[in-house]
Amino acid sequence: MxxxxxxxxxxxxxxxxxxxxxxxxxxxxxxxxxxxxxxxxxxxxxxxxxxxxxxxxxxxxxxxxxxxxxxxxxxxxxxxxxxxxxxxxxxxxxxxxxxxxxxxxxxxQRVPVKGVSEDALFDSLTDAMSRGETPVAFMGSPAEQPPELPSVVSRGxxxxxxxxxxxxxxxxxxxxxxxxxxxxxxxxxxxxxxxxxx
Known part of the structure; x- marks a missing residue:
């Protein structure tokens, strides 16, 4: 398959x-x-x-x-x-x-990175790690940014x-x-x- x-x-x-x-x-x-x-x-x-x-x-x-x-x-x-x-x-x-x-x-937490410098992104990720969070960076074009989501999740x-x-x-x-x-x-x-x- x-x-x-x-x-x-x-x-x-x-x-x-x-x-x-x-x-x-x-x-x-x-x-x-x-x-x-x-x-x-x-x-x-x-x-x-x-x-x-x-x-x-x-x-x-x-x-x-x-x-x-x-x-x-x-x-x-x-x-x-x-x-x-x-x-x-x-x-x-x-x-x-x-x-x-x-x-x-x-x-x-998703943080928009459009227009953010590499240094600012690095600082943001480092700050998240120092707070004990697991930072995740989603890269991509603005077209790939998440849409506005309804407050209630789908049943699935x-x-x-x-x-x-x-x-x-x-x-x-x-x-x-x-x-x-x-x-x-x-x-x-x-x-x-x-x-x-x-």
Whole structure:
């Protein structure tokens, strides 16, 4: 499978269970050793090997860790974006995509850097570190600066953050689901795209 989600995170097959009718499950994990135990992707195939569901499970420690939260957001965003077939599907989950991309992480403050000198940026980052914060610098053009966000997060992002148990939206060909489950005593976010059967 050659999507941005698979190639960017270097997902590698780790397990395959196939029955005589070619149905089964194929499991993947990231190639990066730090990310590998934190993320599991499963592809469910029906009779004849037709893809029926793709699920990614992301550990809350990967989502919440100051060192990896940006990668977790990118992974969730890429998973969902790769599964959207039509513009109407993009519109249906636009609020979730917006929040995954632009909502600030707890303890991370975005500071506009347009027109700021390198010395001023360095001083700002150093000050944040001296206060015990984890500074993150987002570089890019003014067009890439975050949009004005509503004060209330989307329901999907509330699930991503662990503040809601589940969320579901029907898309043109699939059903998109997000849910928090407990695995080995810790929170795991499961995101699924499942083929709808009308």
């Amino acid at each position: 050659r999507t941005e989600f698979f190639s960017w995170f270097h997902l590698e097959e780790v397990d395959r269970q196939v029955r005589a009718d070619d149905s089964g499950i194929v499991r993947f994990r990231p190639g990066n050793p730090e990310f590998r135990p934190q993320v599991l992707c499963e592809m469910d195939c029906g009779t004849g090997g037709a893809l029926t569901r793709v699920t990614v499970a992301i550990s809350s420690t990967f989502i919440d860790d100051p060192r990896t939260w940006a990668f977790a957001r990118d992974l969730a965003n890429s998973f969902l974006t790769d599964g959207l077939v039509f513009q109407s599907d993009v519109d249906t989950v636009a609020d979730v995509l917006r929040d995954l991309k632009h909502r600030p992480h707890s303890g991370v 992002f509330a699930v991503y953050s662990g503040d809601r148990p589940s969320f579901r939206r029907d898309l043109t060909l699939t059903r998109f689901t997000m849910e928090n489950v407990t695995v080995d005593g810790g929170r795991v976010l499961r995101m699924s795209l499942e083929r709808r059967t009308r």
